[in-house]
Amino acid sequence: MNAILKYRRAAVVVVSIILAVVLQTTLFLRLRPFDAAPALVMLVVIAFARHLPAEFALFGGFSAGLLEDLLSQSALGLWALTLTTVAYFVVRIRDRLEDDFSLLAPFVFGLSVGGITLFAVLGTIFGEKTLADAGFLRNILVPSLYNVALTGLVLPLLTWALGVRDKQNPYQV
Amino acid sequence: MWRPTSVDRPTGVFIGLIVVSLVLITVDLRASGAGIGGTLREGVQDVFTPVQRVVSAGTRPVADFLEDLSDIFSLRGENRRLRDEVIELERQLVEGESLLTRVGELEAILGLEPPAELDSIVAQVLAVGVSEFDHSRVIDRGRSAGITVDMPVIDEGGLVGRVISVTDEVSRVQLITDPSVRVAVRVDRTGETGVLTGRGSAPMVLEMFNTDAAVVEGDTLSSADGRFPAGITVARVLEPARSEVGFSLRTTAEPTAQLTRIDFVRVLVFTRDEAGIQDLEDLGRPPIIIPSDDPPAEGESDEGLPTETTIPTGEGEGEGVTGTGEEGG
Numbered sequence: 423m424n425a426i427l428k429y430r431r432a433a434v435v436v437v438s439i440i441l442a443v444v445l446q447t448t449l450f451l452r453l454r455p456f457d458a459a460p461a462l463v464m465l466v467v468i469a470f471a472r473h474l475p476a477e478f479a480l481f482g483g484f485s486a487g488l489l490e491d492l493l494s495q496s497a498l499g500l501w502a503l504t505l506t507t508v509a510y511f512v513v514r515i516r517d518r519l520e521d522d523f524s525l526l527a528p529f530v531f532g533l534s535v536g537g538i539t540l541f542a543v544l545g546t547i548f549g550e551k552t553l554a555d556a557g558f559l560r561n562i563l564v565p566s567l568y569n570v571a572l573t574g575l576v577l578p579l580l581t582w583a584l585g586v587r588d589k590q591n592p593y594q595v
Numbered sequence: 596m597w598r599p600t601s602v603d604r605p606t607g608v609f610i611g612l613i614v615v616s617l618v619l620i621t622v623d624l625r626a627s628g629a630g631i632g633g634t635l636r637e638g639v640q641d642v643f644t645p646v647q648r649v650v651s652a653g654t655r656p657v658a659d660f661l662e663d664l665s666d667i668f669s670l671r672g673e674n675r676r677l678r679d680e681v682i683e684l685e686r687q688l689v690e691g692e693s694l695l696t697r698v699g700e701l702e703a704i705l706g707l708e709p710p711a712e713l714d715s716i717v718a719q720v721l722a723v724g725v726s727e728f729d730h731s732r733v734i735d736r737g738r739s740a741g742i743t744v745d746m747p748v749i750d751e752g753g754l755v756g757r758v759i760s761v762t763d764e765v766s767r768v769q770l771i772t773d774p775s776v777r778v779a780v781r782v783d784r785t786g787e788t789g790v791l792t793g794r795g796s797a798p799m800v801l802e803m804f805n806t807d808a809a810v811v812e813g814d815t816l817s818s819a820d821g822r823f824p825a826g827i828t829v830a831r832v833l834e835p836a837r838s839e840v841g842f843s844l845r846t847t848a849e850p851t852a853q854l855t856r857i858d859f860v861r862v863l864v865f866t867r868d869e870a871g872i873q874d875l876e877d878l879g880r881p882p883i884i885i886p887s888d889d890p891p892a893e894g895e896s897d898e899g900l901p902t903e904t905t906i907p908t909g910e911g912e913g914e915g916v917t918g919t920g921e922e923g924g
Contacts, residue, residue: 444647447723449654449657451721452662458727459727476604484615494725495767497623498632501725502612502615502616506616507609507613513605538726541726555794558728565727
């Protein structure tokens with residue numbers, strides 16, 4: 423039973439990352455209210471890092487970031503570093519969080535702002551000219567707000583898909 | 596005696612992954628996106644292309660519907676604006692026709708060949724960049740359709756960007772709004788040249804070096820000779836230019852191409868062989884191009900060799916004659 427759950431969770435993580443990356447790059451091509459889209463992959467990383475054992479969560483964040491790097495022109499490893507950091511923060515804070523939207527919303531917003539800002543700063547340090555974008559504040563805040571709007575859908579969906587029932591001990595695989 | 600501080604397992608894994616990421620970044624930057632990073636990118640893009648095609652086709656009706664819904668609210672104002680524009684364009688058309696006749700006559704007198712039409716490849720936008728800082732689009736035509744790196748991409752409005760990477764099936768196009776892009780432009784009304792710089796989601800910045808020629812709101816800017824073929828409409832000036840400490844005129848402009856809603860584009864079959872020369876836009880000054888009179892040395896093929904010498908005007912970085920260097924790009 424344990425092994426089945428383990429494989430199920432691994433499969434859910436892999437599928438959710440791929441699905442998030444594909445939707446991020448296709449659905450939001452034209453569906454861009456205020457010319458911005460949510461940081462869907464980051465939201466998925468936040469969602470599964472709440473429930474997976476710490477190491478799995480970190481590797482999941484790293485893999486999701488690496489996939490984003492490979493599908494973009496940013497330096498290979500930039501998104502990997504960003505999403506690993508996001509996963510690490512989730513792992514550190516998750517014990518203090520409950521499944522209450524009033525707590526999750528500011529948590530997701532803060533992590534999204536922090537994650538995208540980290541990417542922008544690192545990008546600039548490594549010569550990507552990310553902060554040369556005059557709309558960088560908007561590029562950080564609007565996707566973070568969209569992430570909050572999607573929190574009520576993505577987080578419960580992944581919690582259900584990962585088969586988390588025991589809220590007291592969710593990381594047990 | 597010093598002892599290493601104990602680190603819990605998740606923190607150890609985290610530090611390890613951060614180190615791996617930093618190594619990857621360093622290796623990739625040193626290889627300038629080529630090498631193993633480039634190969635991996637191409638492979639992953641090839642794997643994802645069929646999935647992106649299917650999802651893109653599936654989500655297109657939804658996006659169309661929502662786009663149409665949002666358009667309804669702005670239709671009345673848009674209609675009024677378009678009527679005014681039609682009247683203005685009809686007037687310009689009459690003027691344009693008489694100008695074309697005159698240009699034809701002058702070309703005949705001077706014995707000049709009219710500019711040849713460039714071949715183009717029609718493509719559809721397949722995917723968008725993974726973040727708001729990624730100003731690129733993936734189009735559904737690649738190497739197999741004849742696309743190569745550096746080809747200009749346009750839509751019905753004007754210049755969209757240029758191809759920066761190609762796989763067999765798809766290409767990645769860097770939009771002109773990317774902060775690393777500089778385009779040499781000419782003001783259609785006055786013929787003065789300047790440089791247009793991308794600023795991401797904000798309007799682009801236009802710098803003109805002749806402070807005497809005014810740039811006014813609504814002026815259209817076309818590509819000057821440089822990375823892109825001359826004469827492609829690039830942007831429209833948003834406000835009158837202001838003088839910056841007397842050295843240059845500065846203003847903002849918005850791309851004439853619908854960059855936020857591009858769907859179909861045309862890739863121009865154009866590669867500037869002779870401008871493996873330094874990237875003219877990177878010089879920060881509009882170029883003067885002087886045809887070289889020197890014939891190629893005996894036994895030396897002139898294929899692939901520049902036939903022009905580029906001199907950036909004015910002062911500053913990159914000043915002086917740039918030769919045939921291959922550092923362009």
